[in-house]
Amino acid sequence: MKKILLSLFTFLLFFGAFSFRIWVVNAEALPQEEKIYNPSEWVPLKGDFFYSANENTNGYSIKLISAEMWTCEKFLEYFGKSADYLATNAKSDVLVILVHFKNEGNTDGGVFVRDMKLENTFHSRGFSKNEIYTTIANSPTYSAKSVGIRIKPNTEVPFYLAYTTAQSTNWPSYSEKLWDRKVTTMYLVTSLYPVKKMVRFEIDITPQK
Secondary structure, eight states: OOOHHHHHHHHHHHHHHHEEEEEEEHHHOOEEEEEEEEETTEEEEETTEEEEEEEOTTEEEEEEEEEEEOHHHHHHHHHHOOOSSSOOOGOOOEEEEEEEEEEOOOOOOOBEEEOOOEEEESSSSSSSOOOHHHHHHTTOOTTOOOOOOOOOOTTEEEEEEEEGGGOOOSSSHHHHHHHHSEEEEEEEEEEEEEEEEEEEEEEEESBBB
């Protein structure tokens, strides 16, 4: 009986210490810093990254130029592809975002664009860009296997990000369908750590033909 009580006491002591440590760590943890920018405003990355500081984004900035919802037909025509370029099951309305990247003096870094996601109005759902559509829009300088871009120091280049509506049955979020909204607010995430930086913009979710 004494052994049982001793074991129970030891367990409770360990559990209490473990719980206290978790509470202390959580109590002292700081919330992630976030910064929100407007369209046509340069977002200086200043070393902020998605997964690793080795991405080296110092000197890089990004600016959202435009965001429009297009039909697949308009998208293919705009980027010089035939109407049958994509298989029927790959066709979708697409949100086309034009951004500009600027590099001021960085000679060995770049920007990890693969995971530049969109977030809905309430930051409750994320949307990944479609690599096939993004490749079409930036061909031949970008491929579906690319994870990032690097540009020459002291230059500025355009880049298209494409997000298809077929990836989600409730694009862009349940609330817009529930309330029959035609215009909604979305966020383009440009970095996650140490600072989560986003560009807030409004988009008419009715596709342009």
